Amino acid sequence: MTPEEFRREGHRVVDWIANYMENVERYPVLSQSQPGQIREQLPPSPPARPESFDSILSDVDEILMPGITHWQSPNFFAFFPANHSGPSILGEMMSAGLGVQGMLWMTSPACTELETHVMDWIVEMLDLPDRFLSSGDGGGVIQDTASSSTLCAILAARERVSEYRIREHGVDRTLVVYASGESHSSVEKACAISGIGTGNLRIVNVDDQQRMDPQHLSELIQQDRESGVTPCCVVATVGTTSTGAVDPLEKIGSVCRQEGLWLHVDAAMMGTAAICPEFRFIHQGLESADSYCFNPHKWMFTNFDCDCFFVADRNALIRTLSILPEYLKNQATQSGAVIDYRDWQIPLGRRFRALKLWFVIRSMGVEGIRERVREHVRLGRLFAEWVKQDSRFELIAHAGLNLICFRKRGSDADNRNLLDRLNQSGQVYLTHTQTNGQFVLRMSIGQLGTEEAHVRRAWELITT
Amino acid sequence: MTPEEFRREGHRVVDWIANYMENVERYPVLSQSQPGQIREQLPPSPPARPESFDSILSDVDEILMPGITHWQSPNFFAFFPANHSGPSILGEMMSAGLGVQGMLWMTSPACTELETHVMDWIVEMLDLPDRFLSSGDGGGVIQDTASSSTLCAILAARERVSEYRIREHGVDRTLVVYASGESHSSVEKACAISGIGTGNLRIVNVDDQQRMDPQHLSELIQQDRESGVTPCCVVATVGTTSTGAVDPLEKIGSVCRQEGLWLHVDAAMMGTAAICPEFRFIHQGLESADSYCFNPHKWMFTNFDCDCFFVADRNALIRTLSILPEYLKNQATQSGAVIDYRDWQIPLGRRFRALKLWFVIRSMGVEGIRERVREHVRLGRLFAEWVKQDSRFELIAHAGLNLICFRKRGSDADNRNLLDRLNQSGQVYLTHTQTNGQFVLRMSIGQLGTEEAHVRRAWELITT
Numbered sequence: 029m030t031p032e033e034f035r036r037e038g039h040r041v042v043d044w045i046a047n048y049m050e051n052v053e054r055y056p057v058l059s060q061s062q063p064g065q066i067r068e069q070l071p072p073s074p075p076a077r078p079e080s081f082d083s084i085l086s087d088v089d090e091i092l093m094p095g096i097t098h099w100q101s102p103n104f105f106a107f108f109p110a111n112h113s114g115p116s117i118l119g120e121m122m123s124a125g126l127g128v129q130g131m132l133w134m135t136s137p138a139c140t141e142l143e144t145h146v147m148d149w150i151v152e153m154l155d156l157p158d159r160f161l162s163s164g165d166g167g168g169v170i171q172d173t174a175s176s177s178t179l180c181a182i183l184a185a186r187e188r189v190s191e192y193r194i195r196e197h198g199v200d201r202t203l204v205v206y207a208s209g210e211s212h213s214s215v216e217k218a219c220a221i222s223g224i225g226t227g228n229l230r231i232v233n234v235d236d237q238q239r240m241d242p243q244h245l246s247e248l249i250q251q252d253r254e255s256g257v258t259p260c261c262v263v264a265t266v267g268t269t270s271t272g273a274v275d276p277l278e279k280i281g282s283v284c285r286q287e288g289l290w291l292h293v294d295a296a297m298m299g300t301a302a303i304c305p306e307f308r309f310i311h312q313g314l315e316s317a318d319s320y321c322f323n324p325h326k327w328m329f330t331n332f333d334c335d336c337f338f339v340a341d342r343n344a345l346i347r348t349l350s351i352l353p354e355y356l357k358n359q360a361t362q363s364g365a366v367i368d369y370r371d372w373q374i375p376l377g378r379r380f381r382a383l384k385l386w387f388v389i390r391s392m393g394v395e396g397i398r399e400r401v402r403e404h405v406r407l408g409r410l411f412a413e414w415v416k417q418d419s420r421f422e423l424i425a426h427a428g429l430n431l432i433c434f435r436k437r438g439s440d441a442d443n444r445n446l447l448d449r450l451n452q453s454g455q456v457y458l459t460h461t462q463t464n465g466q467f468v469l470r471m472s473i474g475q476l477g478t479e480e481a482h483v484r485r486a487w488e489l490i491t492t
Numbered sequence: 493m494t495p496e497e498f499r500r501e502g503h504r505v506v507d508w509i510a511n512y513m514e515n516v517e518r519y520p521v522l523s524q525s526q527p528g529q530i531r532e533q534l535p536p537s538p539p540a541r542p543e544s545f546d547s548i549l550s551d552v553d554e555i556l557m558p559g560i561t562h563w564q565s566p567n568f569f570a571f572f573p574a575n576h577s578g579p580s581i582l583g584e585m586m587s588a589g590l591g592v593q594g595m596l597w598m599t600s601p602a603c604t605e606l607e608t609h610v611m612d613w614i615v616e617m618l619d620l621p622d623r624f625l626s627s628g629d630g631g632g633v634i635q636d637t638a639s640s641s642t643l644c645a646i647l648a649a650r651e652r653v654s655e656y657r658i659r660e661h662g663v664d665r666t667l668v669v670y671a672s673g674e675s676h677s678s679v680e681k682a683c684a685i686s687g688i689g690t691g692n693l694r695i696v697n698v699d700d701q702q703r704m705d706p707q708h709l710s711e712l713i714q715q716d717r718e719s720g721v722t723p724c725c726v727v728a729t730v731g732t733t734s735t736g737a738v739d740p741l742e743k744i745g746s747v748c749r750q751e752g753l754w755l756h757v758d759a760a761m762m763g764t765a766a767i768c769p770e771f772r773f774i775h776q777g778l779e780s781a782d783s784y785c786f787n788p789h790k791w792m793f794t795n796f797d798c799d800c801f802f803v804a805d806r807n808a809l810i811r812t813l814s815i816l817p818e819y820l821k822n823q824a825t826q827s828g829a830v831i832d833y834r835d836w837q838i839p840l841g842r843r844f845r846a847l848k849l850w851f852v853i854r855s856m857g858v859e860g861i862r863e864r865v866r867e868h869v870r871l872g873r874l875f876a877e878w879v880k881q882d883s884r885f886e887l888i889a890h891a892g893l894n895l896i897c898f899r900k901r902g903s904d905a906d907n908r909n910l911l912d913r914l915n916q917s918g919q920v921y922l923t924h925t926q927t928n929g930q931f932v933l934r935m936s937i938g939q940l941g942t943e944e945a946h947v948r949r950a951w952e953l954i955t956t
Contacts, residue, residue, distance in 0.1 A: 031514045044589070059602070061601040061602070075854055078854075079855065084855065097600045098592075099590075114495075118505050121502070124585065127796065135563075135571075136523060137561075138525070141528070141530035152537055152538065172839050176838060195689065198666065216815055217815045220813075223650075332593065354924075354925050355733055355934070356677075376637060376678060377789075390539055390548050391545065460818075
């Protein structure tokens, strides 16, 4: 494909995306495709000769589109908001067009420096603790997902507690990690991957609002110390995936400081809310955290993947993950004057992801992002009110932001049927969770295009 | 940004990329930017109000472009080829525009089914062993990088050897992994991450062409068994990063079969060559591998990130990485009729990456890809011939494909100066490695736009 051909087909793809944005509400939100239905329409072997871009685009429309679940629909209320926005798509396009590697500063200085810069902007935007700024001992890096951030945090905690010996010698004792049962599954996965073992993840009790109980945390740590194992890390959550619960960071942080444990705060779901001063209560006590992450690809209008991960002591992270083979050595690295982000993450290679976040922040402005987030929270509170005022339903959980858990009074089967009916209608998509042994519906409000009318319509569908 | 505004700005970004493609040779290949030079031009705080897309594009040109190292230049001969191509950028654009999550089959059936389908195509295109096909017990998945694939392979090996106990109980004995000193740094990193420990990575000797010595491998395993530790995994390389060496898979595989060890083959650099039947010698013996990966984002004209990872026993991988919290449960998963790729990787979320690979294969056709790869290999052999015939230089390593290691007769300092001179000229970009204690230049030929004239010009610059 020549640059001229790229120009022509690129314009068509841009038009295709713009049309998709305009028409996204016309598709059933949840794909109604059956297992195998997409594959059976694809030829068994790859083409030997080039095919026209026409035929590819036509197959996208005919074959793939029925198999797409429309995460960008304003009627998408499932899992978590997974936003894109015009500026973020443009940033992703340019990143693909430049095709640079950000593994070392030298492999594209702009890729590294823009990332460090935008991460510092984020500290200001969310009013995060200064210790996460790159100007001190800390700093931020873009990861693919919060799962990877949590893994990096647990690895750094594992190393710090072992005086950076496990990295070389392997896990040589029983280490223990603490999180509530409401924490994200990635905590369990990180315990498995890191060689700590899921059996050494202690499940801290939660209160009646699914928040970690700091007293129980403290007790568990004492018990573990007495039994001779090594407490290493606590993962607290700001906005659990299930119900949006916010763990009490202040008390958890004080336990961690006293016990010398690494505190990682996973705010993947809700961290974005802190862009509004009135919602910063979610981060109260964050000063004690050794690491923190939240996902602009969830609620900050930046297309997946874009997780912002901050550490207070970047050397702990770098000592944990650094590898320097001869073929990556260079003067800039050796001078110590630059950041090489390859030492801040699991993979070596990395895309220019700061570009899309920079495009979003500049195109929307901090106030523009704030307005959308504020509106989503308003809609969340409105929806919670509707649930409360309808005697046929009960409000199960609402931490005051954009995720509401509720159920129809009746059996789990009734609620499962309700969910199936909603999702099969194609008009909305919601998912569920379990709370206190009950099947519960989740309403997550955070797509860029979601307005009051969409939420109102969803409530009508739920209640009729 | 409305869909109409996106359409307008999107056309501009496409034109920007097309212009960049046309003019990429005008930029110095290696950025000549100094540490901090980009950042100091950026405002310390994010904008409160929206900024125009004009001002953003203008900052890209003025501030960022001097800090870009041009990986897409046909004069880029550093590290590894890191190609994009028109169709791959279009695929990435559409993936960003659709903005779907591929973590579960249900979260977008087309995303999962196209991926499984294209991975099966790849098995046919590269003539990989049938055991990697999804129709049997195996299957393929797209990972971000080979580092992640190697980590997944080592984790699965760790679990298989422990009867899937370590995942739960933690590393509870000394496990040992084997690779040559020429293997990629990600093997060491994976040993660190997995809790095995880099000290338990045994370095297998290489022969005079930097290929793993299977006899030495066998001896190390015997020694380890006798000392009571647990051999677990061998990582062999098809095309080492330093010199492109190809480990003897057949003999290594027979050791692994005999010893019951997991064999992972890392063909990140060179696997693409197997699209040409005449280069399939690199994969001789691959039938014994438990897992295999190669990178279309290196030499198959598909922009980063796109690593293809195959396993012979997908259940071993899934048992290692699977996590199923309530909020991800759904009928399709429970039916067992679908693949949920979240269980095949470290993160939970995933982009629709199959789209760009599908676009590339269809737009270029298998024959089109073959022609480019064949031409790169021809240029590699031509360059090696020039080195051999010039008495001022010596050929250090060339495995017959597209990576040539050579040096000027003289001191390391002479060669370092030569490399600095070349890279500071901005006309080409090469990197170096160490072989047998010597500083050696690497010439990696594989960018989509690289023609004989570019290679010839590089040789002129090197020799004058």
